[in-house]
Amino acid sequence: MKRMVEFKKAELGYGRKTVFKDLDLRIDKGDFLTIVGPNGSGKTTLLRGIMGLLKPSSGEVEMEGSLRFGYCMQRQFVPTFFPFTVGEIVMMARTGLIGPLKRASEEDREKCRKALEITGISGLSRERFYDLSGGQKQRVLIARALALEPDFLVLDEPTTDLDVRAERDILGLIKKLHKEAGLTIALVSHEFNEFVNLAEKFIFLHERFSNRVFKLEDLSGELLSEIFGTKIVFREIEGHKMIL
């Protein structure tokens, strides 16, 4: 497997606070990594480290060439008091490629159209972002990430505060992007059940396990009980693994 990002004994944190110490993590092309942990445990810190936005205070983070990261930040933090249209927001992803003083080319517009099509919101291009539902807004942010034609899709809590149907739709879209388009994905969530059947690698933000990368077959009820600090039954029901 081709390596994309690799942490070698990396220390990550903000100011005086160290969130990860001696982190060893390798993400290969086509991987699906889920980072699970409670709010404030450092999930976004790790995502920022993966994208190279946060440099390690010690150790190394090696990146394969110049990777393009399509980032979907937490929907709740995107300003909604400005009347940007969906099309304008998706086109923002192409800003760096268009360059100063130039207007979007037909190719740029085509990439944006394709991203809107993949995410199923072609009809919303002229709608204003602040008029959309939570699920539609999440699709817009994913479309913006895709418009950059990323090597790596990074999602920060993409299903938080969504209703069940919108959550299912977003999970289906992420699954499609990984399985059919072969995108490498890293996402963070505090909901383990949502992504256990999608992801291939897991990091649990826990004082004893933060530095270990688990595969699906490594997971057991005993291990998850220790990680989450409560009795957990981990079962497979109708082909889907889940915490009961």
Add this chain to the structure above:
Amino acid sequence: MLEIFKEPFMRIVLVGAVITGVTCSYLGVFMILKRIVFMGIALSQAAALGVAIGLFAGISPVAASLVMTLAAIVIFWIPFSEKDISGESLLGFAYAFFAALAVILVAKNPLAEARGLNLISGNLLYMGMSDLITIGAAAAAVFALHLVFFKQFIFVSFDRETAHAAGIKANLFDFILYLTIGVTISLSMMAAGVIFVFSSLVIPAMTAVFLMRSVWKIFFMSAIIAVVGVVTGLVVSYVWDLPSGPAITGAYGALFFLLSGTKILVGAVARS
């Protein structure tokens, strides 16, 4: 009433105030989008302190104001960890500290006291040709930079983290944006005063954001409100012998209530 602009000095005042108002109202849209409105008032006070230092120390007030504003920009631009000190409290501290220091320096210097009183309310009617040239050159430089990097400024202001992840040099563009705001404020301050500069940064942009449902129209409407507010305020100031800065701010406020009230009323009628 517009006959007052037949006076040569009033034409200079009008052109200078319109350039300042339009530039500030344009930059104010970015300040609202970035949610850094209080940075505007803190930078205005830093510029005022620079003028006070200049007058106190007998050096060029414009140069001192520019240096103080640029120093403040660098401090505000540094991404402090919120756990060390929040950006909001830093702005609050800077505003109070700069304002107090400026008042002390003005009080202890007779020359500064005579000219310094205008730092807060401003008196555009004293604007000369050299002020106009300085303000005009600064505005031309600001708009030239924004013409080149408009898309980058919009992306970084709307969603800095995603812009950074997408390969945009977010820190650099943030700094350039702050720089254009700081230079505009410090060069406008001497002639226009804190109240006029700060209100021009906030009220036209805020009114336009409330009224318009298109980003382009927000920029356009913000500039129109600034022009109408400046002309109205100058006429009122001249006719009733009022300080020009507060008179223009009053005109901006009246336009906000008039336009937003009309929008609310029209919306209510349409719904009924």
